Each structure stands twice: as structure tokens, then as C-alpha cells.
Amino acid sequence: MAIRSKRLPVSEANGHQFVNNEAEVNVFNGETFPAGFPFGGCRICGQHPTYEVVEEAAHVQEPCSHPDGITTTITLSVPSGKLLVSDNLRPVYNWGDDALVDYNCVLGRDRAIKAMAAIGCAFGHASDRSLGLYRTEQDRYIIATPWIDFDNDETPSIPDETCLAQICTDIWSYSLADYEHWLSMGGDPETLDSGDTVVNVTPGTYQFVHHSGERGFDVDSEGTVIFAHVDRIA
Ligand SMILES: [Zn+2]
Ligand SMILES: [Zn+2]
Structure with a gap:
């Protein structure tokens, strides 16, 4: 059984910012597994938070420490x-x-x-x-x-x-x-x-x-x- 990768939109970023607003998932045996962010972590805090897949979109779990960015x-x-x-x-x-x-x-x-x-x-x-x-x-x-x-x-x-x-x-x-x-x-x-x-x-x-x-x-x-x-x- 092959593993297939695809990208999903991040519909709930929880304050983080990701390039292209995309997350990656692996699909295996009809199940979907989070596989990270294709362009690296949050461009503000640098973290790679976990996310759930809900209706073909990623919902990030942990909030960003700096949702307004930093001055x-x-x-x-x-x-x-x-x-x-x-x-x-x-x-x-x-x-x-x-x-x-x-x-x-x-x-x-x-x-x-x-x-x-x-x-x-x-x-x-x-x-x-x-x-x-x-x-x-x-x-x-x-x-x-x-x-x-x-x-x-x-x-x-x-x-x-x-x-x-x-x-x-x-x-x-x-x-x-x-x-x-x-x-x-x-x-x-x-x-x-x-x-x-x-x-x-x-x-x-x-x-x-x-x-x-x-x-x-x-x-x-x-x-x-x-x-x-x-x-x-x-
Ligand atoms: Zn962040
Ligand atoms: Zn100023």
C-alpha cells in the first residue's frame, strides 16, 4: 500500500503564519496523518505546531506566542x-x-x-x-x-x-x-x-x-x- 502526500490549506492557524498557508499530510490506508509544514515552521515564532485534519484542512493546536508579530x-x-x-x-x-x-x-x-x-x-x-x-x-x-x-x-x-x-x-x-x-x-x-x-x-x-x-x-x-x-x- 503506497503512502500518498498532499497539501492542505491551514484553515485555523491559531495565530501562526506559514508560507502559502499550507500543511502537508500523508494518506495511508485511507487514513490521514499530519506530516508538517512544507516551507518550514511559523515565520513569526519558528515553531512547528501540531495540527488536526478537519474536513480537508489543517487546524493548528498550539497557539502562536506572537500572533501580532513583533515590533x-x-x-x-x-x-x-x-x-x-x-x-x-x-x-x-x-x-x-x-x-x-x-x-x-x-x-x-x-x-x-x-x-x-x-x-x-x-x-x-x-x-x-x-x-x-x-x-x-x-x-x-x-x-x-x-x-x-x-x-x-x-x-x-x-x-x-x-x-x-x-x-x-x-x-x-x-x-x-x-x-x-x-x-x-x-x-x-x-x-x-x-x-x-x-x-x-x-x-x-x-x-x-x-x-x-x-x-x-x-x-x-x-x-x-x-x-x-x-x-x-x-
Ligand atoms: Zn507562530
Ligand atoms: Zn514606526
């Missing part, structure tokens, strides 16, 4: 007023592997952001789209991807002249630090290149609110995609 807030001290903006500031700033669960889920990225903030680096996950640091008001910034409507006048949704730093997205991330702190940690100016920018800001403490882990965050949405709000708070 990650950290602060970065920039006493020098010189903000180094880059895609990658490793190995000067690096998280210990033990600090992480799974970087492929939002919960793991939340821990990575916090581990990096604790050592002086505002780090975050991006997409492979055009990314930059833009000034919105005095002492207020966004890390964002502008929307360009190619069907119309191609005017970007954020004015080009407010862009203070373009960020390379080859590795889908951004990293910011106080330039003098980076030097004191062993950063070598010789290693900086055209993808790294030092932006003059008001010296102080900046709050970064990272939005990419929130439920409904969509890099493909029309309009400006804001990965983080950056505001001076002290």
Missing part, C-alpha cells in the same frame, strides 16, 4: 553626532550564536537586533530592494524603501534629496553605529567603502523601532516601505 524597539547612543550607516558592521559588532534561536523567523531576528543593540549597533533585517536612511524631520529619520510608480511619473514616494545614505542590500540587512564607538571597538576606516556613509546627526540617544517583524508587513506593498523609525529621544 522591536532598541536605543542607540550617538554621542559623537557621527552616525555610521552600512549594510554590515560585523565582525566589529557581532552577536554570539547562542543568543539566537532561528534567524529565519521574526522571533530569532528580534533577538539578533537586541543582541546587536546591547553592544552598540542598530541592526535590522531588510529586503533586497533599494534601501536608504531618510530624514523626515529634525532629528527624525526612517530606514525605508521608496515606492516608484513606473506607470506614472516615476517620482519616488520619498524625495531623493532627503536620502542621507544609500544602504547596499546584498545581504538584506542594515547596520548603524556611532562612528567613534566603532573606531574604539577596532573599526578600521580603511575597510569603509562607497556603501558606507557617515551622517552628521544631533549628538544624543536614538530610538529605533523596527517594523519588519509585524504582522502584515509587506515589502511588496505599494507606497513607502518603512523598516524602522529612528527618532532622537534624548
